[in-house]
Amino acid sequence: MTATAAGGRQPMAEVRAGALPLTGPESLDPLMERIGEARYVLLGEASHGTAEYYRWRAVLTRRLIEERGFSFVAVEGDWPDCQAVHDSVTAGPGAPGDPVEALEGFDRWPTWMWANTDVAGFSRWLRRHNVALPPDRRVGFFGLDVYSLWESLHAVLDYLDEHAPQDVDHALEAYRCFEPYADDPQSYALATELVPAGCEREVLSLLVRLRRDAEQAARRDDSLARFAARQNAEVLAGAERYYRAMVRGGPESWNIRDHHMADTLDRLMEYHGPHAKAVVWEHNTHIGDARATDMAGAGMVNVGQLVRERHGDDGVVLVGFGSYEGTVIASDRWGGRPRAMEVPPARPGSLEELMHRALPEGAALFVFPVAAGDRWLREQRDHRAIGVVYRPRHERWGNYVATVLGERYDAFCFLDRTSALTPLPTGPADTREEETWPTGV
Known part of the structure; x- marks a missing residue:
């Protein structure tokens, strides 16, 4: 537990002063203004199995593609599987006309991260958007990860x-x-x-x-x-x-993985040309700047930190997501059967618990720096992080990352109660990979 949480300070008035409504695509206008001409927009998630995170990322990504001309979406997925989706959404020769066919071909556990109904809906929209464009302007879909x-x-x-x-x-x-x-x-x-x-x-x-x-x-x-x-x-x-x-053991394997993902993003930007723009979908632990968390003390870096360090002059916007309670798709062991689990109310003193108490309407957008009262953004608080392996009974001592919110992200979407996403039927999962460290994120 962080020192701030232990002290029990709850600056709810400051939270309310900075909260903007989060109701539909038009409510993202302040975030679109903050993004401006930035070439890198990294969108997070507090779990790999929450429908609302995927839906809001899709809503914002659609606006970035339609209004700002973003070039591709890069995700925390395997290159070969995601290339099959890319071929479909860009109407490549011989590729299936429905991207869901490609998604249903994912067979490395955890398949539900990308083979789910929300990604299916977004990929179908992306194909419809692309087929109206000449081939050299079609928006791609690529995997950044290292496991394949x-x-x-x-x-x-x-x-x-x-x-x-x-x-x-x-x-x-x-x-x-x-x-x-x-x-x-x-x-x-x-x-x-x-x-x-x-x-x-x-x-x-x-x-x-x-x-x-x-x-x-x-x-x-x-x-x-x-x-x-x-x-x-x-x-x-x-x-x-x-x-x-x-x-x-230790952080070296984590750092190798995140350097690989950041390097892959650089290669994709180079391939797409000097005016390329990228949207990245990954877990908060990858896209939120590690220097604003206790990950830094453990010797860990991440994609958000590396992109800020390498490309700050080109415009980098990091957007985190979080919720107070709900349900999530996960498994209680690596390679196990996924199921909908209850996510209990967030730990007392955490960011999610503070927002829950401050925002009875249950959803809000924060764009940093907020207009007034930003002390709470400079304080360290626990911030929930759920991986593909999740054991709710461990909430008391695990599943949280100590975070300075206003330094970790440039914006944050809070959704009080969230629900489990719906997996697509897929092939038999390959469970021979080792669990990612820490806790499958």
Whole structure:
């Protein structure tokens, strides 16, 4: 519990003075004004299983695409799966006409993060929006995450077999190195305790070749297929580093993952050109600046911090989300069956409990700095963070990140009571990945 919470100060009048109504798309006008010409807008969520967070992100993202010409949406998802969605929403050759077909193909646990009815609705809207535009102006949908080691390896092999057969042998070296672990990253991670280098040499050799190929090709064409092959090789390198670090524990694997996501975002911006604009959908723990939380004291960085540090001059707006109580889709163990769980009232002294007491209307938008009384924004308070693994009984001592709200975000959406999202039917979940640290976020 933070010192502020322990002291029991509840500046409810200050909260009420800064609260703006959050009622519909038009109520986001103050946030749109704050965004202005910013090229990076990062939208968070306090859980991976809450419908309202997805819905409000979609509402704001639609306005950014329609009114400000944003170029693509990048999410906390795997590159190969999200590329299938991208191909559908941009009406790519041979892609399904309904993006839901691509979403239903997601088979790595937790599938519900993106294979759910709210993402289905947004992706269908995005396809309708795109088909009215020329191909070079269509808005993309991409995955930033690092987990798809095996899928990305197969994607690289397929690409090289068709486009660069002279480099297939290098890809096969990486494949043969990973093959003994039977697509089981935990086994690979454990093996690196005995052989610390693991498959690093083979992966880096392949990556160097694909990077060189991409640089040479950039002078001749800007094929998404070529870019995707290079990106899949970057996933291989990032995932290999992630799994080697994972067995050592501590924040290193987290930092490798968030650096990978920030680097992927940079590559996407470069690919889309000097005037590109990006919307990012990730958990609050990734998009809220880690320097304003107790994550910094643990040696952790995150995407929000890195984007601010790298691109502050281009305009960066970080938007957090939170709620007081409700329901959520999650599991009580990694790889377990997801179900709707009750989210109990927020911990006394937390940001969510303060807003609940101050705002009887139950929903509000804050755009920082607020017009009056911002002391509460400079104080450290507990801020709830629910991962794909959630145990409500741990609320007393876990599931919170100590946060200075006005420094962690540029705006915040509070929704008093929220509800679980609805997963789509998907293929059998692959549960062989290790739990992300901390707590599956």
